[in-house]
Amino acid sequence: KRAAFSSTNFENILTWETEADIPPGTVFDVQYKQYGEKSWLNKHECQSITKPFCNLTCETENITEHYYARVRA
Numbered sequence: 001k002r003a004a005f006s007s008t009n010f011e012n013i014l015t016w017e018t019e020a021d022i023p024p025g026t027v028f029d030v031q032y033k034q035y036g037e038k039s040w041l042n043k044h045e046c047q048s049i050t051k052p053f054c055n056l057t058c059e060t061e062n063i064t065e066h067y068y069a070r071v072r073a
Contacts, residue, residue: 001016005060011055016028031069034066
């Protein structure tokens with residue numbers, strides 16, 4: 001829940017909160033897309049991860065565009 005981008009030192013990191021009672025072994029999959037696109041794209045390095053963040057800097061490098069990201073448990 002509460003997935004959000006944070007930008008520090010020219011890096012765009014997607015972070016999210018997890019529930020306090022999240023089951024052990026829960027993994028996350030991150031997807032992103034550019035505003036206006038219909039299809040979500042998988043961030044391959046952030047599939048089946050256990051950490052609550054993902055670096056999307058390379059995927060969001062065009063500063064004139066708007067991006068969306070989502071995470072699924």
